[in-house]
Amino acid sequence: MYTTMSSSTTTTTSPSKPQFRNKLVSSLNDIFVFVGGAILALLLLWSFCSFVSPNSTITFNISSPTRPKPTKLVEPTNSETTPPMNCAQNELAHDPPDHTFYDDPTLTYTIDQKPIKNWDQKRQHWLAHHPSLAQPDRILLITGSQPGPCKSPVGDHLLLRFFKNKVDYCRIHGHDIFYNNALLHPKMTTFWAKLPAVRSAMVAHPEAEWIWWVDSDAAFTDMDFKLPLSRYANHNLIVHGWPNMVYEERSWVSLNAGVFLIRNSQWAMEFIHAWAGMGPQTPNYSQWSKTQKATLPDKLYPEADDQSGLIYLLLEENQKWADKIYLEHEFYFEGYWKEIVGSLRNVSDKYLEMERRSTAGGRG
Amino acid sequence: MYTTMSSSTTTTTSPSKPQFRNKLVSSLNDIFVFVGGAILALLLLWSFCSFVSPNSTITFNISSPTRPKPTKLVEPTNSETTPPMNCAQNELAHDPPDHTFYDDPTLTYTIDQKPIKNWDQKRQHWLAHHPSLAQPDRILLITGSQPGPCKSPVGDHLLLRFFKNKVDYCRIHGHDIFYNNALLHPKMTTFWAKLPAVRSAMVAHPEAEWIWWVDSDAAFTDMDFKLPLSRYANHNLIVHGWPNMVYEERSWVSLNAGVFLIRNSQWAMEFIHAWAGMGPQTPNYSQWSKTQKATLPDKLYPEADDQSGLIYLLLEENQKWADKIYLEHEFYFEGYWKEIVGSLRNVSDKYLEMERRSTAGGRG
Numbered sequence: 001m002y003t004t005m006s007s008s009t010t011t012t013t014s015p016s017k018p019q020f021r022n023k024l025v026s027s028l029n030d031i032f033v034f035v036g037g038a039i040l041a042l043l044l045l046w047s048f049c050s051f052v053s054p055n056s057t058i059t060f061n062i063s064s065p066t067r068p069k070p071t072k073l074v075e076p077t078n079s080e081t082t083p084p085m086n087c088a089q090n091e092l093a094h095d096p097p098d099h100t101f102y103d104d105p106t107l108t109y110t111i112d113q114k115p116i117k118n119w120d121q122k123r124q125h126w127l128a129h130h131p132s133l134a135q136p137d138r139i140l141l142i143t144g145s146q147p148g149p150c151k152s153p154v155g156d157h158l159l160l161r162f163f164k165n166k167v168d169y170c171r172i173h174g175h176d177i178f179y180n181n182a183l184l185h186p187k188m189t190t191f192w193a194k195l196p197a198v199r200s201a202m203v204a205h206p207e208a209e210w211i212w213w214v215d216s217d218a219a220f221t222d223m224d225f226k227l228p229l230s231r232y233a234n235h236n237l238i239v240h241g242w243p244n245m246v247y248e249e250r251s252w253v254s255l256n257a258g259v260f261l262i263r264n265s266q267w268a269m270e271f272i273h274a275w276a277g278m279g280p281q282t283p284n285y286s287q288w289s290k291t292q293k294a295t296l297p298d299k300l301y302p303e304a305d306d307q308s309g310l311i312y313l314l315l316e317e318n319q320k321w322a323d324k325i326y327l328e329h330e331f332y333f334e335g336y337w338k339e340i341v342g343s344l345r346n347v348s349d350k351y352l353e354m355e356r357r358s359t360a361g362g363r364g
Numbered sequence: 365m366y367t368t369m370s371s372s373t374t375t376t377t378s379p380s381k382p383q384f385r386n387k388l389v390s391s392l393n394d395i396f397v398f399v400g401g402a403i404l405a406l407l408l409l410w411s412f413c414s415f416v417s418p419n420s421t422i423t424f425n426i427s428s429p430t431r432p433k434p435t436k437l438v439e440p441t442n443s444e445t446t447p448p449m450n451c452a453q454n455e456l457a458h459d460p461p462d463h464t465f466y467d468d469p470t471l472t473y474t475i476d477q478k479p480i481k482n483w484d485q486k487r488q489h490w491l492a493h494h495p496s497l498a499q500p501d502r503i504l505l506i507t508g509s510q511p512g513p514c515k516s517p518v519g520d521h522l523l524l525r526f527f528k529n530k531v532d533y534c535r536i537h538g539h540d541i542f543y544n545n546a547l548l549h550p551k552m553t554t555f556w557a558k559l560p561a562v563r564s565a566m567v568a569h570p571e572a573e574w575i576w577w578v579d580s581d582a583a584f585t586d587m588d589f590k591l592p593l594s595r596y597a598n599h600n601l602i603v604h605g606w607p608n609m610v611y612e613e614r615s616w617v618s619l620n621a622g623v624f625l626i627r628n629s630q631w632a633m634e635f636i637h638a639w640a641g642m643g644p645q646t647p648n649y650s651q652w653s654k655t656q657k658a659t660l661p662d663k664l665y666p667e668a669d670d671q672s673g674l675i676y677l678l679l680e681e682n683q684k685w686a687d688k689i690y691l692e693h694e695f696y697f698e699g700y701w702k703e704i705v706g707s708l709r710n711v712s713d714k715y716l717e718m719e720r721r722s723t724a725g726g727r728g
Binding site: 145148149150153154155156157159160161163164167168171176177178179181 | 509512513514517518519520521523524525527528531532535540541542543545
């Protein structure tokens with residue numbers, strides 16, 4: 001069985017959405033634990049600031065070396081300007097002449113189109129032409145917030161700190177990270193905004209086997225944590241949740257959609273299409289709002305939301321999706337900060353004790 | 365000769381320091397250019413927000429897999445939790461038993477100690493024991509701002525956007541990035557805060573051949589730009605500046621210290637020691653303030669600053685340092701936004717024209 005030193009991996013302020021979203025800051029609980037470089041915890045209760053007030057034009061700005069570009073641009077024009085390639089470096093200077101899915105003029109990054117067909121084959125073909133990017137289980141972490149300033153006076157400072165936390169985690173573990181602050185679908189605001197971002201990242205980053213969505217207000221509390229990917233080998237979507245709360249209680253807080261890992265795959269193309277189909281950009285939104293409320297007795301507010309949508313698909317389209325969805329509950333893949341903050345002192349003490357023992361016993 | 369499509373690489377708002385620092389936002393010029401994923405420009409005039417109001421305890425929080433840790437912590441405890449290693453991934457799970465400079469109990473990351481001795485040999489020895497991290501010309505970009513919220517209402521939002529710009533650039537080019545928001549020396553605030561950050565990063569990241577300091581208010585305007593490292597092969601510090609303005613005019617704006625590239629080397633250890641020796645943490649600060657003012661006739665304000673200090677060392681300790689300092693002026697390694705913003709439309713047009721030609725002529 002898998003265990004971690006830390007009781008939690010990421011924490012978020014948003015599981016109890018109705019209480020905390022769209023309110024001004026009601027409380028601030030800032031705990032900064034730093035022990036031996038191993039644990040970084042920053043837990044905050046604050047107004048949910050992401051994608052609440054879109055005030056920018058829609059601009060697709062996921063920049064990536066893997067996106068289609070004029071060939072002229074990516075040819076090195078001067079050998080002096082080209083540093084030696086190494087395997088950690090992206091292949092900016094190398095774009096093979098072979099056609100890939102990027103050459104299909106009907107290719108789209110947007111979520112309101114039908115799923116791309118044969119995506120697994122297209123990805124594999126692209127990877128075969130970009131072998132240095134074809135690393136097993138390569139991860140791209142996606143996070144983001146609204147295009148304009150946060151309404152809360154301290155909001156953007158916290159977003160900056162939360163982003164730093166994620167960048168630090170990704171640097172340590174060799175993951176790529178992308179911060180999306182463009183609203184990719186004008187009607188998919190607030191919690192729905194993550195789906196267009198994940199969908200477009202799948203296409204813009206075929207080198208990534210996994211897309212890891214992490215809400216902007218979530219922080220890594222154990223910087224040494226490694227995703228136990230081998231246990232997810234047969235699954236395509238990993239989310240923190242409890243099966244009995246999903247299938248017996250039919251509760252809308254039986255899982256949390258603020259942090260999830262999704263395999264860049266045909267399955268994900270189709271799942272996101274079904275998932276996003278309950279969103280505010282569809283003509284069926286009001287009907288889905290009623291259906292979700294009827295399906296999940298404890299759902300607090302009337303509009304359809306992404307988290308309820310995910311639970312609905314587990315309950316009502318179980319045969320179609322559930323065997324590829326892993327409900328992680330053996331450790332805190334994600335947890336509400338109030339449940340976790342009390343345990344951080346124990347974690348710090350354990351690490352300190354390990355350091356003391358290590359120092360006393362030499363390097364053995 | 366080296367040329368770039370873009371007239372500028374990074375822009376900053378801070379070269380004319382006295383006018384713009386410590387003031388509230390007086391103007392906002394937000395231009396967002398996005399063309400084919402190649403150019404991202406975000407140029408803003410705003411109050412300089414970095415390290416102005418330190419209000420946090422001093423916490424050393426550069427987290428790195430290369431820092432000393434108890435051996436127990438870095439041994440994989442469960443094979444299931446360890447994803448396959450790849451060459452792009454840091455060596456968290458691998459800490460050879462051999463002693464390195466990290467085992468020296470007198471090792472310090474702080475700037476107010478004497479330079480580490482034999483740093484080049486110590487780095488090489490460490491690299492020999494961590495071969496997968498020993499990539500030629502590996503770059504770590506360092507940026508940062510003050511620990512607390514910015515006083516300007518829009519300041520932290522802009523810091524978030526500027527940080528995103530740097531993270532995007534680093535992802536594309538395979539550079540590591542670290543955002544420092546800890547004040548590493550209580551007296552080295554504002555523009556002096558960069559020196560302790562760079563000094564500690566050199567020790568925390570022996571895998572980095574180059575440390576690239578970029579001010580928090582600077583943005584990359586050409587996301588395809590590559591540092592022309594081969595032309596810097598015989599130099600240890602690269603900064604944007606004009607030799608005639610340094611040596612003939614003795615002007616305090618003859619170079620800009622807001623963006624510089626410094627080789628992780630014994631030379632840098634000693635140069636930063638000399639450079640920081642004019643800072644507010646030393647008993648000689650007021651004397652240095654007078655000396656700098658006397659040396660640079662156009663210097664506008666009385667306190668010693670880092671930029672004037674760098675020019676002073678070029679002028680008055682020329683024999684000791686200048687042959688390893690490269691004043692880049694053939695392209696905008698860094699430039700003041702007002703000088704650059706007008707040229708961005710031309711750059712966009714050129715890229716668009718290249719895209720049109722590429723589309724018309726196929727992929728050849």
